[in-house]
Amino acid sequence: MDNRAGEMMVFVQVVEAGSFSEAARQLMMTPSTVSKLIARLESRLGIRLVERSTRRLLLTREGEFYYERSQRLLADLDETEQQIAHGGAEPEGLIRVNSSVSFGAAALEPILPAFWEAYPKIVIDLSLSDEVVDLYLERTDVAIRVGRLPDSNLVARKIGETKRRIVASPAYLERRGAPQTPEDLLNHNCIGFNFRRANPVWPMREGGRIVERMLSGSLLTNNGETIRRMAVAGVGIGRIADYHVRGPIARGELVEVLADSAITEADEIHALFRGAQLLPARVRAFLDFAVPRLQRFLAEEPTAIAPPVT
Template sequence: MDNRAGEMQVFLRVVEAGSFSEAARQLLTTPSTVSKLIGRIEDRLGVRLVERSTRRLSLTDEGRLYYERSSALLAELNDIERELAQGAGHASGTVRVNVSVAFGVHGLVPLLPAFWEAHPNIIVDVSLSDEIVDLYLDRTDIAFRVGVLPDSNLMARKIGSASRRIVAAPAYLEKHGVPLTVEDLDGHNCLGFNFRRAAPVWPVRQHGHIVDRLVRGSLLANNGETVRQMALQGVGLARLADFHVDPDLAAGRLVEVLADPATADFEEVHALYLGGQRVPQRVRAFLDFMVPRLQAFMANGRAPASAGGSVSPAR
């Protein structure tokens, strides 16, 4: 039976004790047994880990590396067992989250109070930004992204699909007219974004096909909420996600136009996070709580009941 973890523990005890005899005394065994075990590790690895002498043991370069890696691995193993024994409700630490302004304000932020009821020891460091961040460079644990995912080694859990709607305030339409065709967009103030990745085009259906229609407007913003506010003020047309503007549409503050051409304009929403062999308990707890509730938010067009209700973790 493979007992490399046990062998590592003995090796660490030898290094920290400084001799086979002292390590054997602490482990309640014999020096020869300890020496044979270290020799077995060296034979399996094909390298010498310790230099034996009559005075004190010294580590080789390979021995120092084996000691450092073994210490880290055994510490992580202890963390895993402690977390499982305590349960997810005892997870602690800081979860750094990046989310677009609209999705954060309307979807994620309203769920935070209920999350803290379930996980009071987790600090949520949330940044609202429509810019794409580098999870590695920005030390971000989870990023919620809208749109096509680039190829990467990040893990992803799908939240849902967002439909983009072209909307305007009634006052704007009364003053400038209602666009009835794709060509009519040329005569309207189309509010846009200034992201490096953003092109001044709106995907719309024209003659049975989705095409990128070049648009122009007086506003370029770095977040959807600014665009929405200007649309509400009657400044121009805006192309925004349904979860962002559905309450305004229902209340009559905004009106959808060109509904048929924009019907097939969808973008997927994902939760992205660093993978690897083990996701920290605090990150897993956040994902398991948020993902099913945000999936319900996307499906229902409104935030689910934040308190109560057991929701199975999405996988």
């Protein structure tokens, strides 16, 4: 009898448990039975999925691919059976979503109440972090990424583009003076990011050429939302995405500085997910609901923006 779904289930359990013995305990099988099932699976596929030469269970490249596909297939199978059992009811279940702190707070969180009105049986497991997560290791269904995408087998749906603005509060500028040239930033408290992928310099136009200013300040942080709040509080000058600051600028809490000197190359924003053809219905529903609304959010023009300080 063909029991590929059962083999997939055992394989996924082994990967997530981290060992054959722990998976056997959770499945109420003997370790030898689990080992034989995985060996039979590898024999049928003609490829090694798990490296057994180390104390820590490691997947081969093919094993990682098979694990990711098995997860989706088993989730889709479970969802199909649940919907059939409930008369073809609407999508339900858990979706793990990751986004940067600022974009999540400004754009994603506000649309969730309407999403739950449309899909009340879907649970969102939302993580906000400006660190780049591994969708496979973190078992993330959808990740909102800002910036250039690395080559991968992930699928991307473009949400839009954003530019970075250099901003400070009126109180800070009154106290310290507004910078007139990029060189003036050397005498200011410039708030920056602390993660490894962050660019430690701000590219600027100066005298007809592009220069990169290595700046410093009293605060380094791992998310743009903290930079925005500290800038509003008058701590220093920040360089963050325009969707972050258009509200505070419109309310007069922040003003843009050095607008003519700042390099405002656009950063693309994408929704990343694993595979297009085998998406569970709940993930597809989330993408189809969220992406158009996030696109409209980025396309909105800020109102009553104060002119930049020069």
